Amino acid sequence: MLPASLDEAVSAMAESPGAVPVAGGTDLMGAVNAGLLRPMALLGLGRVAELRGWQYQDGAALLGAGLTHARMARPDFAALIPALAEAAATVGPPQVRNVGTLGGNIVSAHPAGDTLPVLAALEATVTLVGPEGGREVAVSHLLTGLDPLRSGELLAYVRVPLLHAPQVFLKSGGRTGPSRAVASVALVLDPARRAVRCAVGAVAPVPLRPLEAEQWVAGCIDWDGERTVDPGVAQAFGEYVASACVPDAGAEAAAARTDAAPTTARLRRTVSVLARRALGRALS
């Protein structure tokens, strides 16, 4: 099934309850080919043009779920939401970025999904559209399962506030070539609210927000002046974030993933370095 509009897609979903939507297919088709999944029908979202762009709405950007990573990595998008562009640019190899989508990344909800910590730090919301119409859900609620995707629903848009301030996404994969994140950190400044928001990816099933560390470091920043902090603060922030997000049981959460689990000590160190560097870059 290849609907050409969102409405068509939603009604197609309603008509064939066993159908599974497929966007870029980079997650889904791997599972299908390996025989792990045998969908009754596939609903291709590739022709739904309205999901492939973005528009502006009340100081926020409304991103189509069908935006590819390659598209988000381009300079015009990077000027808009720098951290999301940085995350998209590090997703897998170019072949995957060319077809893999924002919506797929969110719905797959892999612990190491690269856009997820960025969306968590930006406190983004998603629009889910079903037969009964649309509803707005916070990304974090969707990911934690507090408010999951219901059957027949499609993820249509992602609403991201435009902050007009530095934001950074840093990912460590432990190698030079493309890799899933061992750990990642998204950090955004929100000067209007004098806030720093940070999320750590890949260390737990969902992105984690170190709220106390955020508040503490926001208090160290001279928001009206140069917006810098001394290296000692950045270092302490890194360690604060790491100890908040990688508890001693952190290694177990990581072991639940498919790849070789790094040790807790290494994970802490990596998160601490990433958070320190992210803060440094956001404030430089």
Added chain:
Amino acid sequence: MTTPSDSTDATGGHLGGNPGSGETTLTNLATVREGAPGSATGAALGGLLGATPTAPAPVDTPGTETAAAIRAQRSGIGVSALREDAPAKAMGVYPYAADLWAEGLLWGALARSPYAHARMVSIDTRAALAIPGVYAVLTADDLPPGPDGTPNGAPTGPCIADRPILAAGVVRHHGEPFAAVAADHPDTARLAAASITVEWEPLPALTDPDQAFQAPPLHPDGNIFRQLPIRFGDPEVVGEVVVEGMYQVGRQDPAPIGAEAGLAVPRPDGGVELHVATTDPHGDRDRIASCLGIEPDRVRLVVSGVPGATADRDDLGFQATLALLAARTGHPVKMVLTREESFLSHPHRHPALLRYRHHADAEGRLVKVEAQILLDGGAYADVSSEVLANAAALAAGPYVVPHVFVDAWAVRTNNPPSGRMRGEGALQACFAYESQLDRLAAALDLSPLELRRRNVMATGDLLPTGQAVTCPAPVRELLDAVADEPLPPLPVDRPDAEWLLPEGPGGAGEPAAVRRGIGYAVGMVPMLGVEGSDEVATASVRVTGSQASVICAAVDPGTGFATLAKQIVQEVLGVDDVYIAPVDTDQPASGPSARGRQTWVAGGAIERAALMVRQQLLQPLAARFAMSPELLSIKDGRITSYDGVLGMPVLEALEGKDLWATAQCRPHPTEPLNPETGQGDAFVGLGFCAMRAVVDVDIDLGTVRVVEVTAAQDVGRALNPRQIEARIEAGVTQGLGLALMEDLTVAEGHILAPSLVGYRLPTALDAPDIRVAALIEDRDVVAPFGAKAVGAAPAVVAPAAIAAAVRAATGMPITRLPIPPEDAAV
């Protein structure tokens, strides 16, 4: 379709440019069309690539001097001829074993153990057999019974027959097959395999090789595959400076590009014909026949396109059960393993634990090396005894050491199977002794390069096994060659400058945290099999009119052997058009394509056969010219007399002739090492390699990027320089994988992530610039053409060189491979 550049390479253009030429070769090949060398499925290529324009055949050009010069560059030994299969492989149209098809075929699947160690109390196949579409469900009961009349799973193995084809009564590693199914659809076969009910009684898994000595035996043969001491010199000697270290090497997977696949077709005589991607067709045929309890000549193996092999490939359980399914059902059966199964079943590199103590005098000359080496052989013997011999005998490295004491063990565990993988045994030892030399250099306050220069061995020096190194051993020259190369420029930290950081493009790398390090390593590998293994190969060469053909059962698994075979015939006979026949077991045996032996033994056999044909060609001419055939030479497609007066083109001399010869090559014999002292002439020859690695390390994250690897290799003679460079690139990249990321993690005997997501292979971005500083051509007089094997040495040395560079960058000891980031973070 892109075409090989026809201005430079006649052999590239030849691909498919001569349709049907195979039909004129030996009669038993009359049905086989021209195909990719070493591959029956490659026959399809003639059609696929037939459109490739042929380079103007040199023989068509008038015999002007320039044409002769061009021709001289195009064929024969020392030329960088393009591999025939290269374009097809690059374009993705080369047929591999997984592409095979037969009318009415069934699909095979294996049921595998979910436990690392368990007893099978009972096994019930009724539910599986009841599934519609299932033709057969076989267990150990369907295999010939053991000597006491009870099923034993028809054990087999390259050295000791201890690995059951299908587990009988007990499973000894995660993923060990215990039943095989044939059904009309792959899903049905898998479903049936999953519905076999087994009552398991889990047993404690022995996963720490250190425990193997005390643990109850996992197998009636016991837990120690082999123990090998080496006693060389005086045990009481001590040096003025002593350094000690403990080293660990992880479990590397060969990760071939294509997982195991094959097709078995039953024969009317109760035998089977197997189309598989084997690297040892005759060995596999004999072992399969014995598992099936039939005569070897009722099993025929046809070698299909081999999608990557670093030595051995398929495990025999796969091939033998496939054959058995076909024989039992009377239908062709195809089986394609998933990547997960491939990780579970084929042999991996031996994980190793090495404890070393090096003694040196105050000037840094090595006095004594003491080592303890423990190899984890997994559940079955495979080639562990041979790998252990390599590790122990080469434990001191390419250095002059008057006193060497080694104790080495290969033990049985419930971990995944270990076996042959490029540089087996030599690699593990190289990482340890080279790390020790770095440690010693630091203790003596000498540069690592200088310390190595003071100790390197040369021809005539003794190995710790008492064997004198009689082949060229240009270790000093190799080391100097890499040291003399200019270093790559340092990156500049400017926004406009391109700098690939350790975390890759867009990663978290931070220029200020990056340290550069330079490390050196030298290493050595044995040529051919060791300790008295009978290395022999047979080849036939035939010339009919303008075309020569080669029949030799040496499999080219992608190493380029077929290209060399062609070059050898071109060189000896002066005929450009050489056809290499696909390999099957109707041909005389050539042994496995492993241990770097084919260039030597099979290449040697081809040369001899070609020389015999040459003799037949020249003899009548010599008689006509009234001179002895020795006074005639073949060069640039012409036969010329010693004085240059008489001569004619080779093709003219061949007109209307049909000449052929079969020859064998058997290198000089070796002997087993003495089980008490480890003394003996165990090696036919040795090959050496030196490398310099340059790395950038993000010292906060511990992430390493290898910037450049410069290699110098002792090749004896460069038969095809470009192919050697490719082997070096492959070896360095595989070595880099082991050094930085490739580790098949196992917990309690279970492979945690048997997939290419969990098992990380180097990508193009991880691969460094690889430069060849020198190919040292110091001919080995006992080797055909004086050429040494080139594949293993780079893989052996690269991990040690990269570890040395990381050590230099970070000042950390670096004792584990792959290097965990926490070991490289400062």
